[in-house]
Amino acid sequence: GDSVTQMEGPVTLSEEAFLTINCTYTATGYPSLFWYVQYPGEGLQLLLKATKADDKGSNKGFEATYRKETTSFHLEKGSVQVSDSAVYFCALRASGSRLTFGEGTQLTVNP
Amino acid sequence: NAGVTQTPKFRVLKTGQSMTLLCAQDMNHEYMYWYRQDPGMGLRLIHYSVGEGTTAKGEVPDGYNVSRLKKQNFLLGLESAAPSQTSVYFCASRPAGSGATKRSYNEQFFGPGTRLTVL
Numbered sequence: 001g002d003s004v005t006q007m008e009g010p011v012t013l014s015e016e017a018f019l020t021i022n023c024t025y026t027a028t029g030y031p032s033l034f035w036y037v038q039y040p041g042e043g044l045q046l047l048l049k050a051t052k053a054d055d056k057g058s059n060k061g062f063e064a065t066y067r068k069e070t071t072s073f074h075l076e077k078g079s080v081q082v083s084d085s086a087v088y089f090c091a092l093r094a095s096g097s098r099l100t101f102g103e104g105t106q107l108t109v110n111p
Numbered sequence: 112n113a114g115v116t117q118t119p120k121f122r123v124l125k126t127g128q129s130m131t132l133l134c135a136q137d138m139n140h141e142y143m144y145w146y147r148q149d150p151g152m153g154l155r156l157i158h159y160s161v162g163e164g165t166t167a168k169g170e171v172p173d174g175y176n177v178s179r180l181k182k183q184n185f186l187l188g189l190e191s192a193a194p195s196q197t198s199v200y201f202c203a204s205r206p207a208g209s210g211a212t213k214r215s216y217n218e219q220f221f222g223p224g225t226r227l228t229v230l
Contacts, residue, residue: 004153043115043201043221044154089153098144098169099219101153 002027002094006102013080013109021075021105023064023090031092033057033066033073034099038087047075047088080109113137115222117202123228124192132187132225134202141207143185144169144219145177147198154201160185161207192229200225 007022025031032051036044048057053068062077073090090102118133134143141162146154146169156169160179174196176188185204189196203219 041223043223044203045221046218049218098156098159099154101155103151103153 002100004090004102006090006105010106016079019077019080023073025071025092027094031094034091035075036089082109085109115220117222117225121226128192129190134185136204140204142205144203145187146201194229197229
């Protein structure tokens with residue numbers, strides 16, 4: 001079945017550091033890929049998405065590129081801020097409307 | 112628009128008690144979903160609905176029932192709560208795609224969550 005694997009957390013960085021959160025997937029066909037963010041005490045919000053191979057999703061300084069050859073969708077940001085502290089979820093949709101989520105990665109950014 | 116709202120925000124139950132979680136959306140979305148979030152496991156789909164009067168099982172449906180009598184509401188019921196159902200429950204909704212936009216992704220909008228503890 002479909003699955004998403006994220007790098008284990010938690011991740012702790014200093015402000016302005018470079019961020020990478022790894023995500024790899026297993027799916028049949030050509031899934032769409034997503035990153036969701038969950039700020040403390042809130043529900044999930046869509047951060048960015050990519051619907052086909054080599055697409056790059058970007059939002060709020062975050063980027064992720066859909067790499068079919070490595071089945072990956074790693075999240076990156078060049079300079080993190082304290083306000084980026086949150087839990088980040090990688091997800092895929094292979095068919096229909098259902099999303100499959102990774103386990104989430106807790107990011108803490110210290111001033 | 113309030114978006115997706117969930118009631119209640121917190122609840123503590125004793126084993127064997129029953130309760131209903133309410134999800135409401137005011138965006139006229141066709142699809143609605145119930146997920147549970149557990150540490151180290153991400154979100155897992157419990158049940159979902161593709162329209163008023165229809166429901167379907169997700170990844171972890173056992174011990175839960177749902178109803179979608181009105182398009183804007185999606186209820187999640189626990190008939191006899193168990194400690195294994197201690198979790199944070201999230202509801203989500205999204206519009207249906209149609210015609211040329213079917214291949215396009217329609218974002219799921221999430222509610223703020225309900226934290227349930229079963230003792």
